[in-house]
Amino acid sequence: MSARDAILAQLSRATPATLRPAAVAPAPVNGGSAVKIRRFAAGLQAASATFAVVSGPAAVPGAIAAYLAANSLPLRICPGEVPAAVDLRNAAQLEYGADRLPDDGGTLVTGCLAALAEEGVVVLASGTRQVAADAFLAATHIVIVESGQLLDGMDDLWPVLRQGPLPRSLHLIRGPSRTADLGVPSRLGAHGPLRVHVILVEPAYVECADPGDT
Amino acid sequence: MDSRDFPAQAAAALEQPTLQRSLAAMRTAMPGLRATALAGLPDYPALRARARDMRDASIGSLGELLRAYEARVIAAGGTVHWARNAEEACRIVGELCDAAGARRVIKSKSMVTEEIGLNDSLQRRGLQVTETDLGEYIIQLRGERPSHILAPALHLGLADVAATFEQHHRRPRAEPLREAEDMLAEARAELRAAFLGADVGITGANFLVAETGAAVIVTNEGNADLSMTLPATHIVVTGIEKVVPTLEDLGVLLRLLARSAIGEPLSAYTTLVHGPRRPGDAAGPRAFHVVLVDNGRSSLLGTTQQPLLRCIRCSACLNHCPVYTSVGGHAYGSVYSGPIGAALTPALTGIAAAAHLPNASTLCGRCEDVCPVAIPIPDILRHWRSQALAARIGTGPERPGLRAWRYLAAHPWLYGRVLALAARVLRLLSVPAGARRRLRGLGSLGRGWFAWRDLPAPDGETFQERWRRRRLRQRGA
Ligand code: SF4
Numbered sequence: 001m002s003a004r005d006a007i008l009a010q011l012s013r014a015t016p017a018t019l020r021p022a023a024v025a026p027a028p029v030n031g032g033s034a035v036k037i038r039r040f041a042a043g044l045q046a047a048s049a050t051f052a053v054v055s056g057p058a059a060v061p062g063a064i065a066a067y068l069a070a071n072s073l074p075l076r077i078c079p080g081e082v083p084a085a086v087d088l089r090n091a092a093q094l095e096y097g098a099d100r101l102p103d104d105g106g107t108l109v110t111g112c113l114a115a116l117a118e119e120g121v122v123v124l125a126s127g128t129r130q131v132a133a134d135a136f137l138a139a140t141h142i143v144i145v146e147s148g149q150l151l152d153g154m155d156d157l158w159p160v161l162r163q164g165p166l167p168r169s170l171h172l173i174r175g176p177s178r179t180a181d182l183g184v185p186s187r188l189g190a191h192g193p194l195r196v197h198v199i200l201v202e203p204a205y206v207e208c209a210d211p212g213d214t
Numbered sequence: 215m216d217s218r219d220f221p222a223q224a225a226a227a228l229e230q231p232t233l234q235r236s237l238a239a240m241r242t243a244m245p246g247l248r249a250t251a252l253a254g255l256p257d258y259p260a261l262r263a264r265a266r267d268m269r270d271a272s273i274g275s276l277g278e279l280l281r282a283y284e285a286r287v288i289a290a291g292g293t294v295h296w297a298r299n300a301e302e303a304c305r306i307v308g309e310l311c312d313a314a315g316a317r318r319v320i321k322s323k324s325m326v327t328e329e330i331g332l333n334d335s336l337q338r339r340g341l342q343v344t345e346t347d348l349g350e351y352i353i354q355l356r357g358e359r360p361s362h363i364l365a366p367a368l369h370l371g372l373a374d375v376a377a378t379f380e381q382h383h384r385r386p387r388a389e390p391l392r393e394a395e396d397m398l399a400e401a402r403a404e405l406r407a408a409f410l411g412a413d414v415g416i417t418g419a420n421f422l423v424a425e426t427g428a429a430v431i432v433t434n435e436g437n438a439d440l441s442m443t444l445p446a447t448h449i450v451v452t453g454i455e456k457v458v459p460t461l462e463d464l465g466v467l468l469r470l471l472a473r474s475a476i477g478e479p480l481s482a483y484t485t486l487v488h489g490p491r492r493p494g495d496a497a498g499p500r501a502f503h504v505v506l507v508d509n510g511r512s513s514l515l516g517t518t519q520q521p522l523l524r525c526i527r528c529s530a531c532l533n534h535c536p537v538y539t540s541v542g543g544h545a546y547g548s549v550y551s552g553p554i555g556a557a558l559t560p561a562l563t564g565i566a567a568a569a570h571l572p573n574a575s576t577l578c579g580r581c582e583d584v585c586p587v588a589i590p591i592p593d594i595l596r597h598w599r600s601q602a603l604a605a606r607i608g609t610g611p612e613r614p615g616l617r618a619w620r621y622l623a624a625h626p627w628l629y630g631r632v633l634a635l636a637a638r639v640l641r642l643l644s645v646p647a648g649a650r651r652r653l654r655g656l657g658s659l660g661r662g663w664f665a666w667r668d669l670p671a672p673d674g675e676t677f678q679e680r681w682r683r684r685r686l687r688q689r690g691a
Contacts, residue, residue, distance in 0.1 A: 004296040007454065008277045010512035017267075017274035047482065119479045126498060133443045133497040136436045154468065158461035166426055168290075168492055169443070172484040177436040180476075181349035181367050182375065182394040190348055190398065191405060192436030192483070 033147075033204065036117045040150060040200070043120020047175030048188060049196040055203055057083065061091030063199050064109060064142055071195065073107060073140060080110035080134060081127065083146050083201070105139025105193075113170070114160055115145040115198070118153030121174045122198060125167035135171065136192040143173075147202045215359065215547040217559060220570035223545040232371040233361075233542050240368070244533040247477025248584070254479070255469065265466050266588045269524035272458050273515070279424040279457045280506065286427025290489030292502035300330035303507045307332060307416065307449055308339050310503055314447045316341060316413035322431070322438035323347035324418025325363060325527060326453050326507055328549045329562070332416070344408045346437040348401055355382045361543035363529040363550070364475055369542055372397070405437070415441035415499070419452040420526070421467060422504075425460045428486040429504065432471065436483050448487075448499040454506050455523040467526055470586035474528040510562045519594050522558050524587040531581035531591060537574050546571060553581035557594040565598060569607040572598035630678055637672040644671030 001009075041051045054063050068075050076095040079088050088109065089096055101108060114123040122143045124135055135141055151157060154172075161170070177192030188194050215223060227233055252258045272279060284294040295310075297303035311319060319341050321327065333343050333354070345354040349367035353360060355378050360366030367375070376391040379400055391397055417438045419429040429450045431438045442448045458464055472481045491498035514520050532538045532552030543551035548559040548568065556571040572595040575581075581591040603613070622629045644651040651671040655664045 002296070003298045003302060006298055007296050007506070007508045007512060008281070010508070011277035011280070011454070011515065013512075014274050014276060014515045017270045043479070047478070121480060121484075126495060133440075136439045136443065154465045155462065158465065161426075161461065166488055168488050168490075168495060168498055170428075170486040171439060172480065172486075174478075174480045174482050174484075176482070177434070178482055179348045179398070179435050180365060181347075181352065182398060183372060186434075187394060187398050189402065190435035190437070191346070191402060191409075191440055 033150075033202075036150060036152060037200065037202065040115065040117040040120060043117065044175065044196075044198055045120075047120050047196075048178070049120065049175040049198060051198050051200070053200045053202050055201075057085035057087075057201055060086045060144060060199060060201065061088055061093050064088075065091075065093035067142065067197050067199075068107065068140075071140075077107045077109050077142075078102075078134070078138070080108055082109060082144055083111045086111075086144060086201075101134055101138055105137065107140040107142065108134050108138035108193075109142045109144070110135065111144050111146070112149060113167075114157055115143075115150045115200075116153050116157060116172070117150055119172075119174060121154075121172045122196075123157060124171045124173060126169040127167065135173070136177075138193050139189075140195045140197070141173075141193040142197045142199065145198060145200045147200065147204070150200065215544055217547040217563070217568045217571055219547060220545060220574060223547060224541040224574070227541040227545045230369070230542075232374065233369045235371070236368050237539050237542055240533055241539040244477070248474055248530060248533070249477075251473035251477040251479065255473070261466065261469060262586055262588060265470055265586055266524065268458065268463050268466060269526075269587050270521075272463070273455060273520065273523045276454060276457065276512075276515075279459060280454060282424040283422050283427055283457050286424070287489060287502075287504055290427055290502075291492075292427075292489040292504060295503060295505045297505055297507045297509070299509050300507075303330045303451065303505055303509070304332055304335035306505050307451060308336060308341075310447070310449055311336065311341055311414050312339070314414055314501065316447065318408070318412045319343045319414045319416060320408055320412040320441050320445065321345050321350075321415075322417045322433060322441045323350045323366065324416070324451060325360075325549065326418055327416065327451050328360060330451075330507060330509060332451065344405070344412070346405050346408065346441055347433070347435060348398075348405075348437075351401065351405065352378055355379075359544065359549070361551070362532060363527055363552070363554075369544065409440045409444050412441075412445045414447045414449060415443075415445040416449045416451060417442050419450050419456055419504075420471070421464055422452065422457040423459075423461060423464050423486070424457055426486070426488065428461075428464075428488055430464060430468075431485045431487070432468075432481045432483065434476075434482045439483055439485055442485070442487055442499065443497055446499055447501040448490075448503070450487075450502075450504045451507065452504070453511055454508050455511050471526055471528050474530040474584070474586045514561055518597055519557070519561050521589045522554075522561065522594065524589055525554055525558070526587060527554075528586055530584040530586065534580045534584045536576055536578060536580070541574075546574065553591045553595075554589075557589075557591050557598070560598045560601075565601050565605060566607055569598075569602040572596075572602065630676065633676045634679060637676050638674050640672050641674035 044051045052063050076097045078097045078101050112122045113125045176188045176194055176196050177190045178186040178188050179190035180186045287294050295306045297306055336343050345351045349365055352367045352375055362368040375397055379391055383400055417431050420432045421430040472478045490500055490502035514523055531554050535553050538552040546555050548555050550558050556574050559571050560568040575595050577592045579592050644653045653669040653671045
């Protein structure tokens with residue numbers, strides 16, 4: 001008998017249990033979009049990521065440049081797959097680097113598949129661009145989230161995944177890479193990025209309360 | 215280290231200052247972090263009940279779920295292997311590495327690969343194996359075992375890490391390593407080279423999803439993502455009990471896992487992987503294998519220990535256990551330590567080799583209270599204790615003691631007499647302390663106890679005697 005058959009035969013002895021139709025896992029209470037943005041910002045902050053909101057795609061390059069300058073980082077970026085409306089190639093403020101990351105890490109800019117307000121998470125998918133590998137090799141990862149991509153929480157992600165073909169790999173990223181193996185507090189930049197910065201493109205931005213005010 | 219030597223190992227652990235410092239920090243910090251994170255959930259008790267029921271239902275139909283999962287992986291271009299035991303699992307992984315022409319293997323932390331002794335087996339085949347979780351990497355350099363499910367190097371301090379790196383990293387150094395930042399930078403550089411040069415990446419899986427064929431891997435460092443994306447071959451090695459039906463079911467466990475483990479809503483990286491690189495993909499392995507390991511799990515089905523299969527290895531029971539947080543993981547001498555280790559190890563290795571572990575508990579019940587899938591660990595420990603007693607394992611003083619106790623309990627008259635005598639003798643041995651008397655020692659008996667604590671002395675009278683006196687007084691009145 002093959003190992004497969006032997007194990008499956010052994011498993012067939014199990015008594016099937018029925019899943020009691022419990023109340024579906026209670027969902028977080030959702031607020032309007034301003035509340036959602038505020039929770040997203042708080043979630044990112046708790047995970048040592050940083051956050052900015054801009055009112056339209058044209059403002060993205062400026063926000064990237066401002067972030068890099070504020071952190072004394074070179075203005076050179078390595079672009080991954082970004083939203084079509086965002087034009088980084090012709091942005092005067094930025095230096096458009098090669099498609100490959102430099103050996104010392106560099107700055108990667110990507111879009112995302114979705115973002116989860118509750119968990120402070122951005123969701124990246126594998127695809128035709130080097131995204132999945134680079135998102136773990138870069139020193140700084142800047143993620144652009146379009147307003148429609150911001151979901152309330154994890155439970156809203158699963159239906160989105162079922163709508164399209166499932167990507168080979170999906171990465172739920174919550175802040176920079178970190179480790180607790182060198183004592184408390186955790187250290188950032190264990191293997192992957194030292195910095196994760198999220199830029200939300202939200203046309204209704206002007207009407208929101210200050211997203212940082214949580 | 216062996217589970218048979220638990221008493222000596224536990225005594226030694228109490229004398230290790232670095233370990234004791236780490237354990238004290240954990241004992242103080244973790245319960246609060248976990249409680250705060252869970253309080254942020256809208257209804258933790260309901261979510262926990264849901265998780266428990268869902269895990270039970272999944273375990274009840276493991277065969278069906280694994281078949282569905284397997285079909286998904288095959289459809290995505292991957293291969294699924296089944297291993298009855300540790301030896302079979304190691305052989306399968308070894309042959310896959312050979313077939314890939316591999317020389318260098320990188321691994322992300324996985325308890326199942328510890329359980330089956332994969333690293334030793336691969337190294338015997340001449341493969342170079344590098345652990346990439348920082349804690350696991352450190353203990354690999356030192357030739358040690360993990361002392362905690364999630365924090366394998368918990369027993370080490372910064373000075374230990376510095377000494378280890380100075381010994382193993384051959385790099386010019388102007389001054390000795392002192393700062394954590396410098397150690398991290400050094401490990402990052404060493405491991406980045408290992409990532410880029412590896413032929414095979416091996417990861418565990420925290421969960422498998424039958425609906426989509428996903429292997430789900432959770433880390434804080436991002437090392438699993440690199441291990442599974444850069445090498446040409448990715449091998450997932452995991453236990454057969456890890457499978458859940460749907461993405462929503464996965465969501466239930468993900469919402470509990472990191473909150474219970476580290477007090478955060480999610481770990482830094484949660485990854486769902488569905489197979490090898492597809493046409494047009496820019497990255498990812500060309501070959502994708504999953505090794506499903508039984509190694510004693512299926513034999514738990516239908517027994518009172520079956521609930522152990524619900525475990526999601528969050529380590530909350532370790533972090534809250536008065537025994538684990540006093541002696542750490544190495545004292546247990548087993549791959550899995552703490553309450554879950556004490557309950558699971560006898561099932562994996564047999565009670566004879568692990569008879570001490572079920573006794574490494576005060577049965578206070580905190581493990582069950584904090585377990586996100588409500589595993590009745592104290593009940594299972596009691597089961598193992600009675601198994602050990604019935605099999606006459608451990609010829610310690612407990613057997614005659616228990617026999618004497620049974621005789622006394624079955625003879626009330628004698629019981630009353632013995633207790634009355636004991637109450638008087640203990641009072642005679644006690645010393646005055648304030649308004650009451652306290653017992654500070656009993657000759658050579660219980661010296662370990664009395665070295666640190668004392669006991670309130672009995673009043674010299676038993677409850678029954680006092681009751682009788684009271685009744686007489688009432689009647690007289
Ligand atoms: S037994 Fe429960 S608390 Fe302990 S590791 Fe497993 S799931 Fe976590």
